[in-house]
Amino acid sequence: MHIISQQGYIQQVSIHCVIFGYQDKQLKVLVPKLHFQGDFWALPSGFVYQDEDTDEAAKRILEDRTGIKDVYLESFKTMGKASRNSRNFLDRLIELNPNTLDDETKRREYEWFTRRFIGIGYYALVDLNNVVAQKNEIDESIEWYPVNAIPQMIMDHNQLVDEAIESLRADLDRKRVAFHLLPETFTMKEVQELYETILEKSFAANNFPKRVLELNVLERLKKKFTGAANKAPYLYRFPKQNESSVKN
Amino acid sequence: MHIISQQGYIQQVSIHCVIFGYQDKQLKVLVPKLHFQGDFWALPSGFVYQDEDTDEAAKRILEDRTGIKDVYLESFKTMGKASRNSRNFLDRLIELNPNTLDDETKRREYEWFTRRFIGIGYYALVDLNNVVAQKNEIDESIEWYPVNAIPQMIMDHNQLVDEAIESLRADLDRKRVAFHLLPETFTMKEVQELYETILEKSFAANNFPKRVLELNVLERLKKKFTGAANKAPYLYRFPKQNESSVKN
Known part of the structure; x- marks a missing residue:
């Protein structure tokens, strides 16, 4: 022991x-x-x-x-x-x-x-x-x-x-x-996959980003460079200091 | 003391x-x-x-x-x-x-x-x-x-x-x-008022009953007699034994 x-x-x-x-x-x-x-x-x-x-x-x-x-x-x-x-x-x-x-x-x-x-x-x-x-x-x-x-x-x-x-x-x-589980920057698709994984259900791709952006907690960064400019997704960032950790 | x-x-x-x-x-x-x-x-x-x-x-x-x-x-x-x-x-x-x-x-x-x-x-x-x-x-x-x-x-x-x-x-x-806060029988309007009170927001009357009934926990009873038969609301009942009280 x-x-x-x-x-x-x-x-x-x-x-x-x-x-x-x-x-x-x-x-x-x-x-x-x-x-x-x-x-x-x-x-x-x-x-x-x-x-x-x-x-x-x-x-x-x-x-x-x-x-x-x-x-x-x-x-x-x-x-x-x-x-x-x-x-x-x-x-x-x-x-x-x-x-x-x-x-x-x-x-x-x-x-x-x-x-x-x-x-x-x-x-x-x-x-x-x-x-x-x-x-x-x-x-x-x-x-x-x-x-x-x-x-x-x-x-x-x-x-x-x-x-x-x-x-x-x-x-x-x-x-x-949820954003605490993601890396520093992420795409909306990655947020959706995370929610779908945790909740074990699918969300409509046309509705999900709106719901998440309405939370008003994400910063939108420059587009991710993929070579195909018009399809490049936006990158987002969650400023973690916005969310207090444990409080009692 | x-x-x-x-x-x-x-x-x-x-x-x-x-x-x-x-x-x-x-x-x-x-x-x-x-x-x-x-x-x-x-x-x-x-x-x-x-x-x-x-x-x-x-x-x-x-x-x-x-x-x-x-x-x-x-x-x-x-x-x-x-x-x-x-x-x-x-x-x-x-x-x-x-x-x-x-x-x-x-x-x-x-x-x-x-x-x-x-x-x-x-x-x-x-x-x-x-x-x-x-x-x-x-x-x-x-x-x-x-x-x-x-x-x-x-x-x-x-x-x-x-x-x-x-x-x-x-x-x-x-x-x-929420149903534990209501009397033995209640109307859908009363359920909606309760939710609105607790959540401090309004719900669309045409959508709310559907959402509640989808929970599949209410029994529908006979219509409440009000004198005006076509407007009489249904009464519902929540079988409380369905919901276990404290568990650990």
């Missing part, structure tokens, strides 16, 4: 991060695999210091586990079942990694880790091409998985991803969040 | 309920006023027992404080600022009610109550005509306020109401929640 200071944390509250990226017309999630015997995948997760906003805790956990910082974050769901704990996961981990509980400190950690935790789910939106994900010392690897091919994770982490996707869909128009 | 057992609660997690009703074409919120000197309004709030789902805690708090049970509930926001505590509120309360801290038990309660709490916000949707709100022993009164005329409440409770309204708007189509 990873040695972690239990001092200074709020008791029985945990943070879980669903990191969305977009690549090859697929919505993907970044999932680390733990460096223990047994195939344990888990969302980047952690706890909240007493003097720390939950939003700040989410940012810290995200950066510690993935090297990613300054991303768009939304808290989307709080998991509050009384039965929510990691006992099954940790017992299985210890069974496969018998040295894990070999001293008193680690046994105390086991007690702490296996209590009930109320889990606050955050989703993060990143430009996948721009981030270099880094595993930290508790991870064996970290990879992007298409949302329909995510490995079986510990506890309710797969359910958290499902809830995050549902919230992302609901937030698409209301909070204009 | 109200004597409350601190035993058995999850530490530093609180629950806050925004109870929505609909009356006279106004969206309203049920707000109790505390029975202390000073005008203290506060959302029905409480804590979570160790063996209790947060959803169950919200139901219990709602019933204890208002007499209302079996309502539609959604958790909509978790407030996680490190600075979030009720010290200002309680210090003012004690200033105006000097006997409040007159024994050791109450002083220990003060310490407990004034720590940082992560607050989970739930909204409830009720048929206002059907509920008889009851104040409990810590309340002086309990009243329905139009959302634009809610008194200044303690802590961040007004902000919680604002966040709840934003979530209710986003959930209107996605989760078909």
Whole structure:
């Protein structure tokens, strides 16, 4: 088990991060695999210091586990079942990694880790091409998985991803969040493909650009040079500072 | 201060309920006023027992404080600022009610109550005509306020109401929640008025019914008798068991 200071944390509250990226017309999630015997995948997760906003805790956990910082974050769901704990996961981990509980400190950690935790789910939106994900010392690897091919994770982490996707869909128009998944500049066709991927439906090409431009959040740049001038699409840019990241 | 057992609660997690009703074409919120000197309004709030789902805690708090049970509930926001505590509120309360801290038990309660709490916000949707709100022993009164005329409440409770309204708007189509605010039977015109009230915009009367009926959740009943048969509107019913209440 990873040695972690239990001092200074709020008791029985945990943070879980669903990191969305977009690549090859697929919505993907970044999932680390733990460096223990047994195939344990888990969302980047952690706890909240007493003097720390939950939003700040989410940012810290995200950066510690993935090297990613300054991303768009939304808290989307709080998991509050009384039965929510990691006992099954940790017992299985210890069974496969018998040295894990070999001293008193680690046994105390086991007690702490296996209590009930109320889990606050955050989703993060990143430009996948721009981030270099880094595993930290508790991870064996970290990879992007298409949302329909995510490995079986510990506890309710797969359910958290499902809830995050549902919230992302609901937030698409209301909070204009989708642009955070795109590179610095993009065409309207790329925006439409992104919306179609996330919402799993098609939009009429003659209507979609109008709807998006009505949001009044995109800057139109010069035309993309393709050689065939009259068909060159406009490039757009989303000034990210317009959209405040996590607020509480 | 109200004597409350601190035993058995999850530490530093609180629950806050925004109870929505609909009356006279106004969206309203049920707000109790505390029975202390000073005008203290506060959302029905409480804590979570160790063996209790947060959803169950919200139901219990709602019933204890208002007499209302079996309502539609959604958790909509978790407030996680490190600075979030009720010290200002309680210090003012004690200033105006000097006997409040007159024994050791109450002083220990003060310490407990004034720590940082992560607050989970739930909204409830009720048929206002059907509920008889009851104040409990810590309340002086309990009243329905139009959302634009809610008194200044303690802590961040007004902000919680604002966040709840934003979530209710986003959930209107996605989760078909609005019908929980209507009486057992209603006309399409009443549904439209409700949507227009919550979303603060108008819909074309020729398009709205189609959109609502496409949700495929309403039962059409016999025509309402008005004397002028050809103008009598249809009555509709929303089978509430179709929609699961809180799930986690």
